Amino acid sequence: MSTIPIKILIVDDEPPIRKLLRMGLSTQGYEALEASNGKMALELLSEAPALIILDLGLPDIQGHDLLRMIRGRNESVPIIVLSSRGDEAGKVQALDSGADDYLTKPFGMDELLARMRAALRHQLQVLGERPVFVSGDLSVDLVRRIVKVSGKEVKLSPKEYELLRILVQHAGKVLTHRFLLGQLWDELTDAQYLRVYVRQLRQKIEVDPERPQLVLTETGIGYRLRAPDEIGKSTGLQAG
Structure with a gap:
C-alpha cells in the first residue's frame, strides 16, 4: 500500500521560487500545492495542507492580513514565512500574527526542511505533550x-x-x-x-x-x- 504524501502549500508570486520549492519538496516525498496570490492560497486551504510556506510580498493581499485570514480558518496548520533580509519588524509582526517560523531569503533547502520537520512535530505535540x-x-x-x-x-x-x-x-x-x-x-x-x-x-x-x-x-x-x-x-x- 502506497503512503499518502504530505501536502505542502507554497504561496509565492515568483515562479522560480515556487519551482525551486516544488522540486526540493518532491525529492523528500512531499506533494506541493502552489498559489501565486492570496486568493488562490485561501481557496487551496480546502485541500487541507499539512504546512504552508508563505511569502509575505503578494500582489493582492497584504501578507500579514493573509496570515490572520488563514489563522481565522485554520488555527493549527504550521506556517513558515519567507521574508526579506533584515526585516526584523516584519518578522516579529508575522510571528505575532500567527506564523510559526520564518526563513530569510536566500535560504538553503536543508534548513527549510529542518524547520518544516520541527513545525510539523510541534503541531503533533500540541495534541499530546x-x-x-x-x-x-x-x-x-x-x-x-x-x-x-x-x-x-x-x-x-x-x-x-x-x-x-x-x-x-x-x-x-x-x-x-x-x-x-x-x-x-x-x-x-x-x-x-x-x-x-x-x-x-x-x-x-x-x-x-x-x-x-x-x-x-x-x-x-x-x-x-x-x-x-x-x-x-x-x-x-x-x-x-
Missing part, C-alpha cells in the same frame, strides 16, 4: 519537573524552569520577546528582564553559555530552543 523532551545533552521531564544535562540533574529557579518549559513546548519555533514576557510576567514589557533569565538559564544548561547550542537568539526578535533534529546543523543563529 510528550512527558520527556530530549535535545542533545538536555532532557526535561515535564511531568516530574526534572531537568538533566548529560545525565546530571540541574536545579532551576521557578522562573527559570517556567521559561524552559515554554521553550520546550514550542521547541524549534521562534518565540518573540513580547510572547515570552506575556507568558512569564503579565505586567512587564521590558525585554531586559527576559535577557537576564535567558542568561541564567544558559549558565545552567549550556556546555558553553557564551556559545549556546540549545537556547538560541534571533537578534531583535526573540529566542528559539533548538529542536532535536536541528542538533548538529548550522542554522546561523547566535547568542545575544
Whole structure:
C-alpha cells in the first residue's frame, strides 16, 4: 500500500521560487500545492495542507492580513514565512500574527526542511505533550519537573524552569520577546528582564553559555530552543 504524501502549500508570486520549492519538496516525498496570490492560497486551504510556506510580498493581499485570514480558518496548520533580509519588524509582526517560523531569503533547502520537520512535530505535540523532551545533552521531564544535562540533574529557579518549559513546548519555533514576557510576567514589557533569565538559564544548561547550542537568539526578535533534529546543523543563529 502506497503512503499518502504530505501536502505542502507554497504561496509565492515568483515562479522560480515556487519551482525551486516544488522540486526540493518532491525529492523528500512531499506533494506541493502552489498559489501565486492570496486568493488562490485561501481557496487551496480546502485541500487541507499539512504546512504552508508563505511569502509575505503578494500582489493582492497584504501578507500579514493573509496570515490572520488563514489563522481565522485554520488555527493549527504550521506556517513558515519567507521574508526579506533584515526585516526584523516584519518578522516579529508575522510571528505575532500567527506564523510559526520564518526563513530569510536566500535560504538553503536543508534548513527549510529542518524547520518544516520541527513545525510539523510541534503541531503533533500540541495534541499530546510528550512527558520527556530530549535535545542533545538536555532532557526535561515535564511531568516530574526534572531537568538533566548529560545525565546530571540541574536545579532551576521557578522562573527559570517556567521559561524552559515554554521553550520546550514550542521547541524549534521562534518565540518573540513580547510572547515570552506575556507568558512569564503579565505586567512587564521590558525585554531586559527576559535577557537576564535567558542568561541564567544558559549558565545552567549550556556546555558553553557564551556559545549556546540549545537556547538560541534571533537578534531583535526573540529566542528559539533548538529542536532535536536541528542538533548538529548550522542554522546561523547566535547568542545575544
